Amino acid sequence: QKVSVEVLDHLEHLALVDFRDSEGVERLQKAIQFADQLHEVNTEGVEPMDSVLEDRCLYLREDDVTEGNCTKELLENAREKVEEYFVAPPGNIPLPKLDERETFLQGS
């Protein structure tokens, strides 16, 4: 079973990944095949596990102010800043549609 072009396009939109070429897609296929091996296990009547931590006790913190006030440090990571604000593009720039962008997926 191959992953369809529609799904690949959807993934590129959602996760902003770029499969770039057939090798990238092949790597995805192999990863899915690898994970599919899980289906060989009979999980009938078994609750799905969320994480290996799910049996642990969830720690509850007291409602005290213990962090913050590190504006300078945080802004050090910013490529652009304006008066202590982070600067971002005006809005989400959606990936152009499949037939409007240069991608090898079109040929598939």
Place this chain on the structure above:
Amino acid sequence: AARGCGGIWRQARQRGAGWPGPGPGPFPRRQRAVAYNARGGAVPAGKSGLAPWVPVVGLEIHAQISSNSKLFSGSQVQFAAPPNSLVSFFDASLPGTLPVLNRRCVEAAVMTGLALNCSINKKSLFDRKHYFYADLPAGYQITQQRVPIAVNGSLSYSLCIDKKMSQMVTKTVRIKQIQLEQDSGKSLHDDTRSQTLVDLNRAGVGLMEVVMEPDMCCGEEAAAAVRELQLILQTLGSSQAVMAEGQLRVDANVSVHLPGEPYGVRTEVKNINSIRFLAKAVDYEIQRQIEELENGGTILNETRAFDSKLGCTVPMRDKEGKQDYRFMPEPNLPPLILYDAKSLPANMNHQQVINIDWIHERLPDLPSVKREKLVEQYGILPEHSFTLLNEDGLAEFFESVVKQTQMKPKKVIGWILNDLLSYLKQHSLTVKESPVSSFLLADLLNLLEKKEISSTAAKQVLAELWKGEGKTPLEIVKEQKLELLQDQKELEQICQAVIDGQENE
């Protein structure tokens, strides 16, 4: 416009200045009438044979939790602080940071769930909801999509059916669920420089999302339900719920359908900044959808923004089709376990345990209970107690006056609601800002009760007191010579003088 769902919904064909686009619009000039009964069910319009549309309104409300620190981090929660000053490394989503749940936020959600008659889930889970936006640094929001903290509740609210007769009716809306989730940061759009400025002070603040089932049918019902929720949250203290400060945000889901047919396509309306605008936005959207459908058009499942200046809803840009949030369990947080008196573990640290029954026992009187108590205790009408609780501090003011005067509460309430409240409204003052204190008003009412002045004179004194010049009622009465004469002889003399005066003409 609709007058509650017991009234007539008229299709106004006149296009005012607010209508987008030039010209009178493409609609035929006929007027259409729609009638609903109080349950929002449509009633056939009778002879005219016109379409009786059934509007359906559901609400998603986000209430900011009133806490010192954020939901998963120790940075402070505060409105209006220097940008990015209330941000921890976790809030900025720097690698290597982890969420740590704030106990107070859980308690707030449990209180709210109990007040709304919900079942509290003793085990609830956290999930990640993925989407990209500049004010969401992690690229996902931690929420409770699979198993939220509270489900299946209800909220009762009152509506004034007939303003003339002051008839109030009680309605109920079902609460689907309440979930804990993170707030996002704030984006300031700078269109001139084509950029967005991001402030993460709000990122990570705890929110309770309250999902109401589509049991409402018009703007008035939606507004009344939200107002009641606001009062409940403020009474509990779980949220200060001030819409103007973004502590209470409402999104409305609106659709219309014909009776007997399935629900129509719904639109989501956002950017509603006050309860008044909520009613307007909902009613506008209902009307827009009805007109669209009657014109043979279709409704798109889209998100629209309410434009308060134009009084209409417009499609929101940036929503490219249906979002795929790729929900997944939050791997860094185990399930949230809550206990009650029965299931309380014996040897656990108290600070790590949340006991639902303990919280239940300590819930304050909810607004509906307070209203009943006022009616019972003071013999006032339900509409009166509704107004008392609707104005912050007014109920306390009323009770304070009653304590300090011999006048019956049934009479006092008239002075509170007709005179004091109208003064406050005229001058846009809150009860706390009133230049007339409960002490002064009680003083004045005592003079009236003892028949030392007439009620007309009392109104004059109140007008003078309103100036807030520090005079007592008695001083004003003396100054303006408003005392009622009690002396029989003196009264006879005055009457005689008037009669004599008449004879001389």
